Amino acid sequence: MMFRSRLYVPGNQPRMLINAGVYGADMVVLDLEDSVPVAEKDSARDLVAESIWSLDFGRSGLYVRINSDPDDFVLDLGVLNEKCNGVLLPKAESLEIVELLSGLLAKTEEAQEIEPGRFIIVPIIESAVGLENALAIASHERVAAMTLGVEDLTADLGMHRKDEDALLYAKSRIVVASRAGNAAPLDSVYGNFRDEEGLLAACLHSRDLGFEGRGAIHPNQLDTIHKAFAPSMKELDWASRVVEAARAAEAEGIGAVTVDGAMVDPPVVKRAERIIDAAKAPGAVLDLDPVPEEEVAE
Template sequence: IVTELRSRVESLYGDSSRRLVADTLAALGVQHARVEMDDAGALPFVIQARIEAAVRRAGADVGLGVLPEWAPNTREPTRRDRFRRSRLYLPGNEPKFMLNAGLHRPDGVILDLEDSVAPTVKDEARLLVRNALRAVDFRGAERMVRINQGDLGLDDLNVVAAQNVHVVLIPKVEDPEQVRAVDERLDQILASTGAEFSKPLLMPIIESARGALRAFEIATASPNICALTIGLEDYTADIGAQRTTEGRESFWARCQVVNAARAAGVQPIDTVYSDVADVEGLRAAVLEARGLGFEGKGCIHPRQIRVIHEAFAPGPDEVEKARRIVAAFEEAQARGLAAVALGSKMIDPPVVRRAQRTVQLAEARE
């Protein structure tokens, strides 16, 4: 093995980088190779993924490849009912954005294998995402992966599904069968690998007129669905409209997603706000989304996370009222009463559940 290394940090890490290259190639069954590597301080899991991608492109059969050791806090499970106010999209072929993503405290990170990754590097992105799931501590953020469409997406699952993915995002869903195909492939993968982690939850993305019309069928296609979301760039293109700040062209579709999600008992999640510099526009968009019934919003830059969390947080009066409702409910439960009253008003179970959720949101902000 001959390694030609060009590195800005060669004096510090040159020897260890060469050893890593040699060890990775040996683990992949490669005995003779010439490696040219430009390195700016990449972490081992990145170097391993890029080497493995190069070996696979050369036509070698390397089986499962070289898997990094599990880092601390990478094996934790998720919960179906957790908050998903913010989901930060991260290109799957750009590990530099993954390393500190958790510091910004998003509710979830989306390691994207679809639109943000060029077709020529999707194979490498899969391996980078696989390795990142094992090697990067996202500091409690839910670990999501957006796969590609169709068979390419099923191939994505073969590589990443057993790496403690919490949620799989399924793009451009127009038919419940697309969801069921992903669900079935996950069953096959986890059965064949004997994976120790829970089966990933699913989040279909509605991005077309056909998808919007079948939103409820899609939202109920699998018991493993935790949320339904919408992507407006593709949706507005599909209906032949320009996407506007006011959003009149997508109002019906967004309401359709909210109603389908609520009817199916899953979370409705709104689209991204694409103008990263417009903080007040984002705040207004989140408040509107909350008013429509959405529970979360996608984001494409860390600076959007705090604004999203603030806008989804209930106000002081709302929290105080919710706490009174919850207290009245708990008192009625303790006394064995079926009916819950606050003052002279009877409180229905849906109102209690909403109040409990409001209190949880307030505590999450604190």
């Protein structure tokens, strides 16, 4: 399951739904929340449900961003079928709401004879309370990834800036809570879809912080996101040697091993394995090197 890129598609726009699967996003997110006016929620549910049945979303994982109010998301879950991989839960603030949603997803899986646990939950943290409860939320067994919603979060925190420096604590908190809860940390969207250079810089910063992917509001952002989150050839070479050395050490019963003069311990092996997994991802751009070689950590 890859999370490098997630393309948000308004659930009430037929033109955008039709093409959603052709761009190669790791996640296509059919949106029933903020991009859909309240008066059109019912119409969007019908359209999203029919599109899921009818359209081919290619290699993209298929997700639905449901509404945050349980009275609404009960209705939203009616669009899911076995082609879907999960839901994004906006304004997630507590483990209780995740547990409520998980129970409803279990019933949906049972009713449609879908393998239990297929539908994952990706909570979107958008408030101070949510940020404080991020570890509990990320620890739920259905939560495979977690992200944040910058607009609502900065408003709730009373922040006057939304740049990367101002958001450093919140973003790092998401990364730490996600990793501690065994979920993939995903960064928010980059709002200016015409600023490719700014997007690349933002994605590389996301990667530095520990995020595994970034959201997209426009298909033309996807190549840049994939480029930023793909491992470089030098990283891949390092990761391969680390994993090989660790395996050899384990086979020989040796406790400590070094690669390029640096100690290889379990966290280093884990990081190397993540790099190899990323390199195996469909669409990974391995012939490009988004990170200057001198910045590659060893």
